[in-house]
Amino acid sequence: MDRALAEAGERRIGWAARAMPVLTALGERFAAERPLEGWRIAACLHVTAETAVLMGALRAGGAEIALAASNPLSTQDDVAQALGDYGIAVHARAGADRDAYYRHIHQALDIAPDLVLDDGCDLVNILHTERTELLGGVRGGCEETTTGIIRLRQMAAEEALRFPVVAVNDTRTKRMFDNRxxxxxxxxxxxxxxxxxxxxxxxxxxxxxxxxxxxxxxxxxxxxxxxxxxxxxxxxxxxxxxxxxxxxxxxxxxxxxxxxxxxxxxxxxxxxxxxxxxxxxxxxxxxxxxxxxxxxxxxxxxxxxxxxxxxxxxxxxxxxxxxxxxxxxxxxxxxxxAAEGHPAAVMDMSFSAQALAVAWLVREHELLAPGVYDVPEEVDAEVARLKLAAAGIEVDELTADQERYLRSWRAGS
Structure with a gap:
């Protein structure tokens, strides 16, 4: 291990974590509750400091993780090195060529995952075309991008998708804050x-x-x-x-x-x-x-x-x-x-939704048929509430009369 490189990565991850209070709090909750104990996760994501905070939260929840890069030019080598200290297997390096990029995805899949996290659908695509022997063990997945969800919905339309996938990109918090x-x-x-x-x-x-x-x-x-x-x-x-x-x-x-x-x-x-x-x-x-x-x-x-x-x-x-x-x-x-991607404060919401979606899949996977699923509304709302609380922002709540009014079709002007 390159100790100096790993220490630089740790500093970068620590700086990102300062702006990610929601995901940090979820990591502490996961460490106490261990909802992912015994689950193996293969992830194909941008290997950045913000992703490292997500990986740390999932690892704290008990998951065994193998991570590949979803874009070879976005990999932060110092972060990749530091993730090894978290007990996470990282298969990524900056500037990897096309062959190395796909080899790294295969190496991440060698973990024989129970769950997959994808950013663009390349990992899921390889599972369904080249690593079909692993499909029987995959109980669910999450997709982070619009591009990936387009591909997944087409797979589902053709009845090719073999397990349930949560469209993390399609939450209100993700579209508004991450995408916009x-x-x-x-x-x-x-x-x-x-x-x-x-x-x-x-x-x-x-x-x-x-x-x-x-x-x-x-x-x-x-x-x-x-x-x-x-x-x-x-x-x-x-x-x-x-x-x-x-x-x-x-x-x-x-x-x-x-x-x-x-x-x-x-x-x-x-x-x-x-x-x-x-x-x-x-x-x-x-x-x-x-x-x-x-x-x-x-x-x-x-x-x-x-x-x-x-x-x-x-x-x-x-x-x-x-x-x-x-x-x-x-x-x-x-x-x-050419830059560092989204600010950490933005990824705090996207990756918090990802973490909660993973925990939801662990609880609900047996009830889900293969297909693309929206993130449950309560998950999206929880992320927004936690972010508001971290920012010290308060909002109104419905009164009992307002709740009754919204549930009734009889009341008019």
């Missing part, structure tokens, strides 16, 4: 760290106006940028328009944008025909889970020269006419590659 405020702030943080660009006065094109996209759009507008939104969903496009954003198809936005951020969960959002008309110096960033939203192969084909690492997390592609396009983080998650 977390992604919004951390994405722009990554872009500014990678390029040192001034966003005020720039035209920022945001592809996708879900919770993540609107968070990016709001933060960009707050920094003085002109924001253009592209969408395929007419309701979301209308919402963006009524919020004052300029809504255009990507073919038109490509000619106007200075900075492009993809946040859709789909592939080829920015394609060759869009790249071909972009301004000199246009910045390309992705905040969707997988590195397929920007067509990097098309960018390679258009480029006459590629200058790697012109700045940290920034590659410059020079086109035949001399225009330069700047690709951030190789088209992977810019907020976790």
């Amino acid at each position: 405020y977390g992604t919004g702030q951390s994405t722009l943080d990554g872009i500014m760290r990678a390029t040192n660009t001034l966003l005020a006065g720039k035209t920022v094109v945001v592809a996708g106006f879900g919770y993540c996209g609107r968070g990016v759009a709001e933060r960009a507008r707050g920094l003085g940028a002109r924001v253009v939104v592209t969408e395929i969903d007419p309701v979301k496009a209308l919402d963006a328009s009524l919020q004052g954003y300029d809504v255009r198809p990507m073919a038109a936005a490509a000619q106007a944008g200075d900075v492009f951020v993809t946040v859709t969960g789909n592939r080829d959002v920015i394609r060759g025909e869009h790249l071909a008309v972009m301004k000199d110096g246009a910045i390309l960033a992705n905040a969707g889970h997988f590195d397929v939203e920007i067509d990097v192969r098309a960018l390679d084909d258009l480029a006459q020269a590629v200058h790697r690492g012109v700045r940290a997390s920034t590659d410059e592609y020079v086109l035949a006419d001399g225009r330069r396009l700047l690709l951030l983080a190789e088209g992977r998650l810019v907020n976790l590659t």
Whole structure:
């Protein structure tokens, strides 16, 4: 073990834990109650300080854990080293290539898990395609991302999913705070760290106006940028328009944008025909889970020269006419590659919901058929209540008369 690296990781984890009072309190509760005693968990998550606080809480609850990275460029090696002191098997390293990335997932699955935690559905996909001998022992799972839930719902629709999975991403606390405020702030943080660009006065094109996209759009507008939104969903496009954003198809936005951020969960959002008309110096960033939203192969084909690492997390592609396009983080998650991901205070709620969902699955798994399940409302509400209490914020409660009024259909004006 690299003791110095592990100590650096411990300091980083400790700093994150300061802003995660809800998850810390849950860890103390789990240590007393031991709800996960005897359960084996295979996790495929971003190996960051915030994830380490979650792993510590689950470990305190009695779980045996093996952790792989859900993105090789987001792994914090010092945190990975420190997690070994928690008794957690970590299979991850920063900058791992594609083969190593999937090998690490297989190594995490070698634990023969009872439960799985996923961030993008890669681990669940491998379970159902390459490690089917383990499926009989898996009693449930949790998925953290929109992209992963899209894949899981398709598996369920095709009756391919073999165990119940809780859609942690779909809680109100996760969508509002993690996706909107977390992604919004951390994405722009990554872009500014990678390029040192001034966003005020720039035209920022945001592809996708879900919770993540609107968070990016709001933060960009707050920094003085002109924001253009592209969408395929007419309701979301209308919402963006009524919020004052300029809504255009990507073919038109490509000619106007200075900075492009993809946040859709789909592939080829920015394609060759869009790249071909972009301004000199246009910045390309992705905040969707997988590195397929920007067509990097098309960018390679258009480029006459590629200058790697012109700045940290920034590659410059020079086109035949001399225009330069700047690709951030190789088209992977810019907020976790060029920056540190969501602030710990945001992940406190997301990972608290994850921890409570795991405990709920342990209690209820025998009653659940294979499929995708929403997080129980009481879990989401408990996370919000605990977060408010930690912040010293009080809210009103219904009176008995108000409760009776809401339960009655007879009372009118």
